[in-house]
Amino acid sequence: xxxxxxxxxxxxxxxxxxxxxxxxEGAGFTAGVALDGEEGLKFxxxxxxxxxxxxxxxxxxxxxxxxxxxxxxTWGKNVSVIFLTNMDDDKSIAQAMVHQSSGYIVKSNTKxxxxxxxxKMTLEEE
Amino acid sequence: MEESKKSVAAIIVSxxxxxxxxxxxxxxWNVAQGLFAEGGLEIVALKNTNLEESLLFxxxxxxxxxxxxxxxxxxLLLTTYRQAGFLAxxxxxxxxxxxxxxxxxxxxxxxxxxxxxxxxxxxxxNKAALRLFGLSAQELEDQNLLDFFLADDLDHVQTLLSRxxxxxxxxxxxxxIVRSDGTVRWVIFSMFSFKSVPGKKYKSGLATFVDITERxxxxxxxxxxxxxxxxxxRTPLSAIKWYTELLASKDVGGLTPEQEKYLExxxxxxxxxxxLVNTFLNVSRLELGTLAVDIKPTDVVELxxxxxxxxxxxxxxxxxxxxxxxxxxxxxxxxxxxxxxxxFQNLLSNAVKYTPKxxxxxxxxxxxxxxxxxxxEDSGLGIPKNQQDKIFTxxxxxxxxxxxxxxxxxxxxxxxxxxxxxxGGSISFTSEPNKGTTFKAVLPL
Numbered sequence: 001x002x003x004x005x006x007x008x009x010x011x012x013x014x015x016x017x018x019x020x021x022x023x024x025e026g027a028g029f030t031a032g033v034a035l036d037g038e039e040g041l042k043f044x045x046x047x048x049x050x051x052x053x054x055x056x057x058x059x060x061x062x063x064x065x066x067x068x069x070x071x072x073x074t075w076g077k078n079v080s081v082i083f084l085t086n087m088d089d090d091k092s093i094a095q096a097m098v099h100q101s102s103g104y105i106v107k108s109n110t111k112x113x114x115x116x117x118x119x120k121m122t123l124e125e126e
Numbered sequence: 127m128e129e130s131k132k133s134v135a136a137i138i139v140s141x142x143x144x145x146x147x148x149x150x151x152x153x154x155w156n157v158a159q160g161l162f163a164e165g166g167l168e169i170v171a172l173k174n175t176n177l178e179e180s181l182l183f184x185x186x187x188x189x190x191x192x193x194x195x196x197x198x199x200x201x202l203l204l205t206t207y208r209q210a211g212f213l214a215x216x217x218x219x220x221x222x223x224x225x226x227x228x229x230x231x232x233x234x235x236x237x238x239x240x241x242x243x244x245x246x247x248x249x250x251x252n253k254a255a256l257r258l259f260g261l262s263a264q265e266l267e268d269q270n271l272l273d274f275f276l277a278d279d280l281d282h283v284q285t286l287l288s289r290x291x292x293x294x295x296x297x298x299x300x301x302x303i304v305r306s307d308g309t310v311r312w313v314i315f316s317m318f319s320f321k322s323v324p325g326k327k328y329k330s331g332l333a334t335f336v337d338i339t340e341r342x343x344x345x346x347x348x349x350x351x352x353x354x355x356x357x358x359x360r361t362p363l364s365a366i367k368w369y370t371e372l373l374a375s376k377d378v379g380g381l382t383p384e385q386e387k388y389l390e391x392x393x394x395x396x397x398x399x400x401x402l403v404n405t406f407l408n409v410s411r412l413e414l415g416t417l418a419v420d421i422k423p424t425d426v427v428e429l430x431x432x433x434x435x436x437x438x439x440x441x442x443x444x445x446x447x448x449x450x451x452x453x454x455x456x457x458x459x460x461x462x463x464x465x466x467x468x469x470f471q472n473l474l475s476n477a478v479k480y481t482p483k484x485x486x487x488x489x490x491x492x493x494x495x496x497x498x499x500x501x502x503e504d505s506g507l508g509i510p511k512n513q514q515d516k517i518f519t520x521x522x523x524x525x526x527x528x529x530x531x532x533x534x535x536x537x538x539x540x541x542x543x544x545x546x547x548x549x550g551g552s553i554s555f556t557s558e559p560n561k562g563t564t565f566k567a568v569l570p571l
Contacts, residue, residue, distance in 0.1 A: 019368040086360035107364040
């Protein structure tokens with residue numbers, strides 16, 4: 001078990017967020033969900049999760065903007081963030097890399113189990 | 127003068143000449159006979175013989191014949207001269223008409239034409255060319271053709287022009303030109319040289335441009351739609367993927383063997399759809415040029431081996447005889463591994479898919495000068511002869527491939543060709559129906 005490490009899922013597709021939450025909790029994590037960027041940022045800055053799974057296309061503030069704002073915060077500048085998106089064009093990937101994310105996952109090409117693996121690996125690398 | 131009158135004049139002149147020289151001959155004959163008769167003239171050797179008289183007679187005959195021939199000759203000369211004059215005037219008229227027709231066709235053709243001199247200067251732009259470039263004839267005349275291309279294309283255009291100077295034409299180069307108002311148009315640029323025209327200063331060639339801007343815009347909209355649709359499809363596909371995974375993992379309760387079997391089918395169908403979406407996205411990116419080529423030192427043998435690993439299950443199921451020949455001296459190659467992987471994946475998976483059980487598969491990677499060759503050979507279905515020219519066409523599938531395997535998009539080889547050409551390489555194949563196919567990609571190192 002992962003000793004209840006906190007994972008924040010910022011994802012506007014409720015069904016996808018729900019599936020991730022179930023899988024992560026099944027693996028022993030504590031998982032919270034935010035359905036838009038602003039809510040996610042607020043949640044993150046208040047709750048200080050160990051890792052954030054961040055969608056890019058979000059209503060209002062985009063995932064890239066959320067990460068920008070996080071990096072301005074003393075705690076947020078070092079928090080692990082994995083982009084979880086269905087955009088895998090070069091431009092999106094390049095943008096994500098510039099913003100020092102810990103990974104880039106294309107949802108439709110990745111199993112839930114692989115997402116959990118990636119989360120575990122990232123937390124271990126910290 | 128009319129032609130008939132000229133003919134009559136030639137006859138009259140010839141007859142007059144005949145009469146004139148005939149009369150001269152008659153006078154000469156009479157004078158000679160008179161002189162001989164008076165003994166004032168004599169040929170010593172033949173003096174007072176019959177021969178003297180006969181000789182005079184023969185000379186007279188020769189004179190008549192010469193007169194006839196001379197008159198005939200004169201007649202023929204006059205007739206030929208007359209005909210030559212007639213021919214010359216007719217040819218001049220035809221030539222002028224032909225030149226006029228050429229100029230009208232050239233000037234009014236809907237295709238823009240430019241004559242390009244050896245130093246790449248524009249001469250004689252036709253009306254369509256003026257419309258395309260948005261300039262008047264005076265403004266366009268003597269401008270450098272290279273000034274109208276984008277900076278990024280200049281090297282390529284210069285290579286093309288130097289090819290024309292060496293007598294090698296080029297066709298159907300898709301390029302962009304910049305008009306006088308700064309707008310950019312897509313054109314198909316073709317050019318050939320006609321250095322055999324004597325005495326002309328335009329010795330380099332004829333350039334033609336076909337405006338394909340609208341076609342390009344339609345293609346772009348179409349491709350963007352495919353890209354947008356594919357991205358949109360990914361969200362529901364992700365939901366199906368993840369929830370079938372949750373169900374199958376039994377985290378939410380056990381399943382009957384039958385339910386499990388059906389769930390596997392749902393999962394497999396969804397995976398196929400995800401593959402399709404990924405393929406469509408790759409095609410649209412390659413077509414739109416939004417796929418950045420990321421060149422880095424790549425171990426191509428390792429890359430090929432990783433593709434073999436992906437296909438391991440299918441290869442084992444078919445008990446293939448595998449032959450791998452990798453050049454030992456092929457070290458790291460500067461290429462884009464992500465794109466090259468797509469080439470390997472498509473070539474290998476086709477070979478595996480369309481070769482029956484127990485068949486043979488040969489893969490070769492070798493270095494040749496400044497190139498490396500990738501050869502994928504199978505002993506499979508082969509490509510029917512009458513469909514070989516369409517094999518790289520988008521969405522095309524050969525009849526025998528379609529009959530054997532319904533799954534397939536007809537995009538694999540289209541993607542392969544686009545990537546190989548993006549790398550500056552080429553791809554070719556040889557194929558014998560029911561014997562097999564060999565694909566060969568030649569890429570720069």
